[in-house]
Amino acid sequence: MNPGFFTRTYCVPHPRLDVRWIAAVHLALLRVFELIRADGFDLINASEDDITFRLEDAFENRLMHDDGGDFDLNFVRSVTRESATANHDESSIGRKPDLVFRLKRELCQTHNRVQDSLFAECKPVGREHPLNEHYCAVGKKTSGIERFVCGAYASAMEQALMIAYVRDGFQITHHLADTLVIPKTRVGLGQPTALSCVIEATSKNGQGLYLTTHQRLFSWDDGRPATPIDLYHSWHNC
Amino acid sequence: MTPVREDELTQRSEFRLDYKSAYQVTSKSVIEFPWLCKALAIGSTLDVEVMQKLCRAATKQSIGSFWQANKLASGNGFSLKRKGKKIPPEWLKVLPVFDEEDGQLGFSKILSQTFGKRYPSRLIESPRSEELYSAPLLIIPESLSGDIGDPAGYLIKNRKVCFSKSFFGYSAHGHRASTLVASLLATIVHSAVFRHFCYMRSSRVGASRRTIYKLDIDAFPFPEIETLTKDQRKEAMRLANMLDASDEKNWKALDAFVGGLFGLTKAEQQVVSDTVTFNGPYAVVREQAMRTVPTEEADAFVHTLEQAIQPFFRAVGQKVKASLVPRLEGDWRQPWAFVTLLLDGDSWTPSEKLIASLIGKASDSAASRLVMPLPEGGLIIGLLNKRRFWTRSRARLCALHIAEEYLERCFPLPARK
Numbered sequence: 001m002n003p004g005f006f007t008r009t010y011c012v013p014h015p016r017l018d019v020r021w022i023a024a025v026h027l028a029l030l031r032v033f034e035l036i037r038a039d040g041f042d043l044i045n046a047s048e049d050d051i052t053f054r055l056e057d058a059f060e061n062r063l064m065h066d067d068g069g070d071f072d073l074n075f076v077r078s079v080t081r082e083s084a085t086a087n088h089d090e091s092s093i094g095r096k097p098d099l100v101f102r103l104k105r106e107l108c109q110t111h112n113r114v115q116d117s118l119f120a121e122c123k124p125v126g127r128e129h130p131l132n133e134h135y136c137a138v139g140k141k142t143s144g145i146e147r148f149v150c151g152a153y154a155s156a157m158e159q160a161l162m163i164a165y166v167r168d169g170f171q172i173t174h175h176l177a178d179t180l181v182i183p184k185t186r187v188g189l190g191q192p193t194a195l196s197c198v199i200e201a202t203s204k205n206g207q208g209l210y211l212t213t214h215q216r217l218f219s220w221d222d223g224r225p226a227t228p229i230d231l232y233h234s235w236h237n238c
Numbered sequence: 239m240t241p242v243r244e245d246e247l248t249q250r251s252e253f254r255l256d257y258k259s260a261y262q263v264t265s266k267s268v269i270e271f272p273w274l275c276k277a278l279a280i281g282s283t284l285d286v287e288v289m290q291k292l293c294r295a296a297t298k299q300s301i302g303s304f305w306q307a308n309k310l311a312s313g314n315g316f317s318l319k320r321k322g323k324k325i326p327p328e329w330l331k332v333l334p335v336f337d338e339e340d341g342q343l344g345f346s347k348i349l350s351q352t353f354g355k356r357y358p359s360r361l362i363e364s365p366r367s368e369e370l371y372s373a374p375l376l377i378i379p380e381s382l383s384g385d386i387g388d389p390a391g392y393l394i395k396n397r398k399v400c401f402s403k404s405f406f407g408y409s410a411h412g413h414r415a416s417t418l419v420a421s422l423l424a425t426i427v428h429s430a431v432f433r434h435f436c437y438m439r440s441s442r443v444g445a446s447r448r449t450i451y452k453l454d455i456d457a458f459p460f461p462e463i464e465t466l467t468k469d470q471r472k473e474a475m476r477l478a479n480m481l482d483a484s485d486e487k488n489w490k491a492l493d494a495f496v497g498g499l500f501g502l503t504k505a506e507q508q509v510v511s512d513t514v515t516f517n518g519p520y521a522v523v524r525e526q527a528m529r530t531v532p533t534e535e536a537d538a539f540v541h542t543l544e545q546a547i548q549p550f551f552r553a554v555g556q557k558v559k560a561s562l563v564p565r566l567e568g569d570w571r572q573p574w575a576f577v578t579l580l581l582d583g584d585s586w587t588p589s590e591k592l593i594a595s596l597i598g599k600a601s602d603s604a605a606s607r608l609v610m611p612l613p614e615g616g617l618i619i620g621l622l623n624k625r626r627f628w629t630r631s632r633a634r635l636c637a638l639h640i641a642e643e644y645l646e647r648c649f650p651l652p653a654r655k
Contacts, residue, residue: 150264
């Protein structure tokens with residue numbers, strides 16, 4: 001797409017976010033989950049959509065609105081649920097990441113502002129939602145990580161977020177780490193690096209923030225292969 | 239690029255390009271938002287976000303669409319052009335003619351002569367419709383005063399009044415909640431949000447004459463009456479009565495109410511307030527924007543900066559502290575003032591020699607802000623010592639700039655256990 005007076009296409013990849021930005025979003029997620037729990041919302045039995053709906057509502061109408069609080073979300077422009085976005089070559093313009101954190105960045109107009117966000121995919125994780133069927137699925141409609149690897153989401157970015165609604169005592173350091181080393185999963189999910197801890201867990205309801213880096217399986221418009229993507233994993237016990 | 243007018247510079251045929259005066263915009267965004275360039279010229283990206291929110295609200299319902307959908311009368315008053323050839327209708331001759339001096343006495347105290355007495359043998363171009371002058375009615379002057387305390391509209395509650403084409407009239411006559419509708423409109427047009435909207439959108443205010451078009455008023459969002467809570471209805475009526483009273487007005491309450499109607503956060507309301515206070519296209523506004531920043535405003539800037547940047551530190555188990563650097567001794571107007579940003583527990587106070595040197599370098603560069611990383615971590619920020627650069631909105635922008643450009647360089651992440 002042509003950005004206007006400029007005759008070249010938009011620049012990719014977009015400037016990287018400092019890890020503190022992603023850590024701040026992770027901390028905000030912990031706060032939002034606390035709010036939802038305090039409301040008495042039944043996280044144990046709620047569907048993925050119900051929880052994501054609650055997250056969006058709590059972000060937009062409470063955490064971002066109450067700027068008299070002790071956690072200033074001034075750096076977030078908006079949080080939207082399932083807002084349509086285009087994939088890497090715009091052959092599909094109806095891709096819907098579960099949550100899109102639009103951030104206030106001093107971005108040049110040579111970058112596509114529509115594609116400049118922290119895109120997040122939310123997945124339930126537990127016995128009813130095995131990792132290899134959902135979060136780490138390959139070639140399935142229910143896939144999670146794969147959407148970032150194939151360029152469905154966040155194609156212009158080099159960082160994105162996976163949010164897990166965790167049940168049945170699943171552990172990121174055990175279950176996710178084990179699933180990511182399964183050969184078929186490794187190939188389908190862009191040869192992920194080993195899970196590394198970015199922020200350790202500080203509460204019993206969150207499991208900290210972890211990072212994996214994945215090769216991507218598509219090329220940008222100018223023919224260059226897309227650079228790897230850092231996926232930050234933010235797991236929340238439900 | 240929009241240079242900010244600074245009288246001491248313009249007297250020397252110079253101008254400064256503030257770091258928030260230059261933006262890249264695409265032709266696509268200018269077509270999508272015709273007000274964009276003006277909004278950036280008067281305000282900043284934060285003002286653009288406020289405008290986008292208001293415009294989204296207006297797509298649901300605007301003042302114009304509400305009046306049209308409810309078949310209510312609105313428009314300029316009668317036209318008295320010299321070449322007018324129409325005899326004024328009898329109904330117009332008996333109506334009192336509104337003028338602003340009456341309005342100053344209180345919106346309900348219209349003492350003027352009737353049209354027939356004031357213009358006994360005058361032919362007119364157009365009388366407009368009789369419904370336009372029916373109460374309840376809000377009469378809005380087309381000129382936008384530079385003084386925020388001046389009336390921006392006159393609510394006529396219970397009698398027909400005619401007015402000239404220098405005013406826009408919005409009659410709620412015929413609506414089942416006519417008093418509430420008129421009260422809401424009166425409250426809205428007196429708000430800083432409405433004034434801000436006019437600054438951003440009007441093709442005249444800040445560009446040529448300080449007057450607004452009816453299109454500007456019509457484009458402003460209007461709340462859905464049915465969804466207003468009982469408390470909101472009560473508050474709208476109370477605020478409209480406050481405007482009519484001669485007591486001191488609580489503008490903060492009015493601004494908060496109108497901002498709340500359209501979902502503006504406190505930070506967004508602060509953007510509105512800062513822009514209206516310091517960036518309005520009036521000499522009186524410009525003069526106060528150029529004054530030396532008082533200590534309490536500098537403290538508010540420091541507090542807001544610290545609060546806005548804190549999540550990036552708290553998220554990794556750190557805390558950051560912003561502090562105002564004491565001014566240099568002496569009876570002089572220090573042209574720059576400084577803030578340090580250090581990790582909690584670190585301490586560093588710049589020497590007077592360093593501050594004097596920074597002032598010299600910064601003044602030579604014609605910059606309006608400098609950010610300097612410190613060798614041992616943290617940074618020092620210098621800002622021109624003028625009120626317009628020390629608003630809370632500027633503090634938020636400054637925090638965002640630091641978050642993008644300086645976190646990695648100036649604040650190493652803590653080592654993980």
